[in-house]
Amino acid sequence: MRIILVGYGVVGQSLTYILSHSRLSNLKEYGFNPRVVAIVDRKGAAIDSKGLNLREVLRVKKEKGTVSVYPRGGKPGIGSLEVIETVEAEVLVETTPTNIENGEPGLSNIKTGFKSGKHVVTTNKGPLAIAFPALCELADYNKVNLRFSGTVGGGTPVLEFAKKCLLGDKINSIHGILNGTTNYILSEMEDKGLSFQQALDRAKQLGYAETDPSMDIDGIDPACKVVIMANWIMGKKITLKDVKFKGIRNIALETLSEATKRGKTVKLVGSIDGDCKVEPTELHRYDPLCVSGVLNAVKFVSEFAGEETIIGRGAGGKETASAILRDMLDIRHNLANKLLS
């Protein structure tokens, strides 16, 4: 299977690492022979229709900061849209950074992928948060798959759990701790009595929080995940505008200690239960949802199977890259069925 990878940050690099190190087992167990034919970063692309040497590309990226100077097939200055349109491939993997203003460049990358008949795997929440229903319709119209497991729960299969494991059941509500950074901050405040600022600084030191942490602490990132789950799992045609969200920026230590006294704890919870929202919420300490540190947890309440909670690490390069691999295998499976039928 030929793959174009657009966006070569932590997740993209982790993916090439996984692909280069698990080539044999992929082939043996899944008959999956991925060939990355193009990688695009901000400065250009590396292209080889027979498949790039991933270890080599990774080394060039680490040393020179861009893949565009890759010795065989490096193309400085070439844009992602041109690569997507002109390079032949079955799958486009889109891992550019999330932009919730207009979804770009991810939105155009994905649309261009569809138009040129490519299946798309993305970890970019921006385009989905802004235009989920439109992207799904375009994928259907162009008869290609759109997969985005890595956008919710990182490597934890939250979306697949709901979509596949609860098949046939009706999911009535979803509640989740959907952002590891804010959960880490809240846990630190509660356990160690740190102020919000102190806990945030520590999260930054450990690399859990970005230099500009507003996506996390203002609740934007979990709100994007609510949009994705509401659309994909519950069939609601909503976008980010339809989610009410409030972060933890103004949360006081007293609020947390007050809750502790009552056997409760405050978490940033995203919910789809009638309406869609993200806000700091009091949970009982023994609520299965109540995980600490950078963990994520999502609780589904379904009509017949009742309550299930899935817990796992919600972020990280390798974790998210493993979700991409899963999506690619799923697409490979669909493609094989189509070719053989």
Added chain:
Amino acid sequence: MKKVIMKFGGTSVATGEKIKNLARLVADYARQDYTIAIVVSALDGITEQLIEATEKAEKGKADFIHLFKQQILERHFKAAKVAIENKKILKEIQDVIQAIVDELEKVLIGICYLKELTPKSSDYVLSFGERLAAPIVYGALRDVRLKTQYFSGKEAGIVTDSNFGEASPLMDVTTHQLKERIEPLLEDRIIPVVTGFIAATQEGVITTLGRGGSDQTGTILGAALAADEIWIWTDVDGLMTADPRIVPNAKLLHELSYQEAAEMAIFGAKAMHPKALEPAVKSEIPVRIRNVTNPGSPGTLIWKNHVADKAQVVKAVALIGDVAMINVTGSGMVGVPGSYAKILEVLGKNSINVMMISTAVSEANISFIIRRNLLERALSTLEIALLGKNAFTQVSYEDDVCVIATMGAQMKGTKGVASRIFTAVAKRGINVRMIAQGSSELNISFVVKEEDGEETVRAIHEEFELYEN
């Protein structure tokens, strides 16, 4: 504040005078705290002229193009001149018209050279009608000091599949783009003028929405922008209980359900095509048919929450003329699976639309109604395909018939409706030739001799007391 999509049909923009009138009307509502988006059709008759031009061009005769171009230019220049008083605005609009007509000329010459008219190029040519109308309406609105901007359906963001000539919108993509491009204008109280009927594929190739296309643009905008109402401005007060030329005391229907309105599509040009109604139905936005020349009339409101008058089982009755009835007979059809399908398949393959079907449980014959102008083709096709085969022995026809259609959601479950209809008809000594009622029970259609048609309509109108009290 009320958000309303206003669609103006070809007759409402037929001349400069009418466009001027349209601008005044819109200005009135804009002052009354309405947020407005406008959808315009081509000037009345222009689309037909464009179709004719494509047919000539396909034959490769380039000599007509020069004159045709002059005609189109003059018609639109004249309309603009009357509609727009401000000289500066007028000049600007005339330049726009000139540029669009120049483009049209090039396209027609291109078709002449190729002697080939694809559905794709046909859509492109047809789009010029609306593209020429929108700037004039835009100019006229500016002339009365309204803030406005004009778009083609493509520029506004309406995306369809690539079924040229009869394209269907990709509603989610369209909604996304309309929200991005048009909604901000509404928030700033700028009136967008969008061409009806035309859209584009995801690649940006121009498509048209087919029959009822401009109305559909209106409902698409309404659904995407979550309008409070969609107003279809036309030159009649609304939908009537019957054609007033047949029944002088026919009454305006004030309210209809979406389903009833869809049933009435066959009732004539002023009704809405079900396809055009669909976006409104899905997002439950009320549609109002209104009269440009009589804005005081509330028109016909088509919506979901319509409270039906239980007593009013039949709401409207129509005569559908220019039809013919074909009967296929053959004892060999009895109990043979697929024999009806064979007949319909033959017709379908030859692009003959079947409007109504009736068969008896004896299965020895099937009757159906088609457009009269297709009769000879249908007969010949059926005879060649079917006769001589064991199952079918005779194909006969009657071309002096018409269909009477009665409509009303309350027919469902009400006993004795059919009895009342046919008793009323029988009392006038009229013979019923063929009957069909679907199990949806929204309508009963039947066939009578053409000479009895109008009398039949009056009989039913009277029986169900549809007239003005």
